Amino acid sequence: MLDLITTATSKDEADRGVTVALLPVGSFEQHGDYLPLATDTIIACVIAREIAQHYPVMVLPPITISCSHEHAAWRGTVSISARTLHQVVTDIAESLSASGVDKLAIISGHGGNYVLSNIAQEASVRGPHIAVFPQASDWNKAREDAGLESTGHEDMHAGEIETSLLLATYPDVVRPGNETADWTADDRRHLLTLGMAEYTKSGVIGRPSLGNESKGLEILHSLRDSFAPYLSLLGQQS
DSSP: OGGGGGOOOOOHHHHHSSEEEEEEEEEEEOBBBBBTTTHHHHHHHHHHHHHTTSSSOOEEOBBBBOOOOOEEEEEEOOOOHHHHHHHHHHHHHHHHTTOOEEEEEEEEEEETTTTHHHHHHTTTTSSSEOOOOOOHHHHHHHHHTTTTOTTTOOOBBBSSHHHHHOOOOOOOOEEEEEGOOBBOOOTHHHHHHGGGGGSSSSSSSBEEEEEEEHHHHHHHHHHHTTTHHHHHTTTTOO
């Protein structure tokens, strides 16, 4: 998957001369028996790649381990603390600024990284400096544009949307089993306290049986279009 890591040179970036960088932030956590632990990182990277093919931005390598504590019951899941993620992202932003890239769009592939919103709020007090993309409204629009059958609440984890995105981009990493793995747990009011294991034994909450390549491509196209206002807010001409 070398194409998920930038191979640009310093000269490439100097010639590009952009002021906005994309930082994919994924996770390393369970996604049922059929999607890899790196699912969120792959998704963040393919969204960043899709954006970079259409807008003038610099793409950074991904952060691959983040805040996945709610998935700790499943072997293979690895987490760092929210304070560590906060420090890593802010350090990256400061380092970028030293070389003239003073705006950052965090491409978020894992919904449990709540601290990313705080980072953007803190950094943008005196004007737009950091944005987090996609937001819930962008995901909802992508679901509608792609004709997904499940809702965002129903399809929380390893479901229709994530399965579709991987089938559209890296189908070889999707193992058999999504067709029979649907699991509903709409009442998850204590998830932050009890973790995922209280609501699912398989690690799945959603309807992965509905995932397909066509939906995944439409999701990516929708997210690409939804990014334009973020780039404008950050001050980069598209």
